[in-house]
Amino acid sequence: MTNTKKGELVVQRLESLFGNITFDDDFWRERNEPFWLIVDTILSQNTSSANSRAAFRNLFSTYQTVEAISLADVQDIERAIKQAGLYETKARSISAVASEIMGKYEGDTWSFIGGSYQSAKERLQQVKGIGPKTADVVLLFARDFNIIPVDTHVFRVSRRIGLAPQKGGYNAVKAALENEIPPGKRKFAHIALIRLGREVCIARRPQHWKCPLTDLCDYFQETSRDVYQTY
Ligand code: SF4
Missing domain, CATH: 1.10.1670.10 (Helix-hairpin-Helix base-excision DNA repair enzymes (C-terminal))
Known part of the structure; x- marks a missing residue:
């Protein structure tokens, strides 16, 4: 039995x-840029999908690269994502993750989220505003870990x-x-x-x-x- x-x-x-x-993740896959998955996951915290999508569209229409976000004023990112709620915290996280990728990984998000599940998760969680859930969502969809x-x-x-x-x-x-x-x-x-x-x-x-x-x-x-x- x-x-x-x-x-x-x-x-x-x-x-x-x-x-x-399925999970709608064509946007970052078509660009082969998991930074946008990280941004999308941060924006979706504690808000509706309609609000987070609107904030995402607004942010991307202004800044199309990790570098552009890393160079942007946090206040400008806040204005772009206001509709997502908790925009001050989310803007700081998005800015911090972009700066981390540019500063330590030469702009390569795949390297930033590379390595073992545990090491990649710890690296993600070192960015303020990225907790275990956000890190796991990124690692599930970008790295296909069975979590x-x-x-x-x-x-x-x-x-x-x-x-x-x-x-x-x-x-x-x-x-x-x-x-x-x-x-x-x-x-x-x-x-x-x-x-x-x-x-x-x-x-x-x-x-x-x-x-x-x-x-x-x-x-x-x-x-x-x-x-x-x-x-
Ligand atoms: S409480 Fe249980 S049975 Fe009721 S809707 Fe939720 S999962 Fe289904």
Whole structure:
């Protein structure tokens, strides 16, 4: 008898729900410049995709290279990205990462994010404003490391389902998910859990009736099963 992990079942259900979803990262791939992935990930912290995309477009229309950003006044970067929110902090991070790449890596972002997963992550996190999630998103998409970055949706959904411990921070949740989900499915799981969190397992009112995970989900089983059974 096979002993399929809950994480694998969750992934199978989400594949049926969402199909083959992908991450929209043509912009930096077409330019072979992961600096724009780093910028995009910084801008997307704590804001909607519409706002972060607008800020990104505005920034890129003014500064098209890492060098141009490294030479720009932080106040000018702030003005360009205002729509993304937390623009002072984000502008400082974007400026700092551009200066780091120009100053220490001769403008080569691939070298900046090169090497082992651990060394690249530490290097990214040395830039103020880049935390473990932002570093992991960059390393998942640019370097294809088999990891699961944990954003606010992944935190909430994986805890509700019971794939991750209720207590413990970023590393505990990431490790639990990576233990449950096979390496080849982790990129999909990251994207799919975010989408589930945005569209179905919403923070204030999870929409269980749209969800294919009710029989697997601890939160549903503990809080809603009886209510649903009365219908
Ligand atoms: S069953 Fe409900 S709580 Fe569980 S993952 Fe689905 S929407 Fe979220």
